[in-house]
Amino acid sequence: MVDLRAQFATIEKEVRQAIDEVLTTQIFILGPQLEAFEREMAQYCGRRLAIGVASGTDALTLALRACGVGSGDEVILPAFTFLATAGAVIAAGARPVFADSDPKTLNIDPESVRVLVTQRTKAVIAVHLYGGAAEMNALLELASRRGLVLIEDNAQSLGASLSGKKLGSFGTCAATSFYPSKNLGAYGDAGMILTDNDEVAERVARLRNHGQTGRYIGAEPGCNSRLDEIQAVVLRVKARYLDRWIAARRSHAARYKQRFTNVNAIRTPSDEPNSVHSYYLYTVQIASERGLGDNPAVRRDHVARHLASRGIASSIFYPLPLHLQPAYASLGGKAGQLPVAERAAHEVLSLPLYPEMTTEQVDRVADSVIEVL
Structure with missing residues (x-):
């Protein structure tokens, strides 16, 4: 399906040199390479803020939590997608509600979403499947009218665009994955959340690091979900291409x-x-x-x-x-x-x-x- 060896052959010298730089600094967690990569990806995707995490699945889970989704809430998502989308909803404490697909694009059908909205609905996840855009204008209108959080699952569509805007720049926030086979893939697991909302970004940054607001001061239960420096520097090299x-x-x-x-x-x-x-x-x-x-x-x-x-x-x-x-x-x-x-x-x-x-x-x-x- 993909040939990662062929890709590596074209960038090997740059990748090895970049990794050597990290090894020289001996800074591996929450360091300057991650900070630079976050800035670069935010700019690329047309967002103000980006927060690197350990995987695309964590990106979805933490995005949901940061947007206030939790116990008693329902989240509407497409039935035709990867398991992780629903798993993230469960991990956030909410109940997944499955919508049908548009027959042309196979992305989530806004009309199917509309009839599923209840008083318990807190959020909608729009998955951009295979690299193609979901019908964001209709979903944005629906979310605005019903007071819903709209999260983009952009794990498969980084670099794609709609009406001149990059996918991942439409919803309250977006989650993406840098799984090795993705268009921009790490050499291991990695993910990212993109948003324009300062409160969402601050909470994700806290949650990814055990809920800490300061060293060993936990404001809330969090997790260990940090995009490390080696993955960040590899992704910085690959992002150029x-x-x-x-x-x-x-x-x-x-x-x-x-x-x-x-x-x-x-x-x-x-x-x-x-x-x-x-x-x-x-x-x-x-x-x-x-x-x-x-x-x-x-x-x-x-x-x-x-x-x-x-x-x-x-x-x-x-x-x-x-x-x-x-x-x-x-x-x-x-x-x-x-x-x-x-x-x-x-x-x-x-x-x-x-x-x-x-x-x-x-x-x-x-x-x-x-x-x-």
Whole structure:
């Protein structure tokens, strides 16, 4: 799916030199590299403030807590997303409520959100899936009208934009992930919260460091969730290349789209008007085919097996929507409840996409998909 070795080969000298600088200073936690990276990412994303944390999951959890979400609250989020989004809601003490997806973008459907809002609803999490923008204007209007906190889960879409603004700059705050495979990935786990709200930023900074307001003075229970200096310096090096890497991803995505134009069984990702997709994942939908047994994913799975037989990786993000996950069975989700999310889980297939791919490699993947359909 990605080739991190190929990426490392292009930046190895810079990365090793940067890490050596940290080793020379022997400052590893909450040091100058993190402070510089926070400033640089805030500027890049069009935010005033950025707070580095240990992972994207922690970023979501601490963002929720810093925005006042807790026991007795409900948080609406898409059912079609990674487990961490709902896990963060649980970790913050709230109850996740699952919304359906927009059939075109597979991002959270604002109309589905609207009908789920109750007196207990405290926040909405808008996940920007695969590198594409959720419908932020409608969500912002709804959040403003109903007095809700709007948090962006930007773990997959750093560098993407909508109406000239970077994703992650719309909501009360945004959480992002620097998991190694991401468009901007650390050499381990790392995450960040971005906001314009001083109180939110101050509370996140406190929570990530055991709730301390001063050395060994705890204002509230917190946790150990600090983005360390080595990860920060690696990310600073890699951030210099982020826009270049995204441009390469977009070029490869355009090639895939061209190759699949006349293949009726394939729906390619939607590059919405006024948006710039960052293509963390190139995820197509393989149309379900009736009459092939009880498994509506059989056609998609057949394509995946065929690719594997050719030595080509693919992956399914995600095979089961959250409302049907065993972890959340107690919330009462049922099959058929969220039809768009459920259909997407049967149809999505992510194909190899990374900046260092060649056109020949993209064509080989496309040829292998087309020949089995």
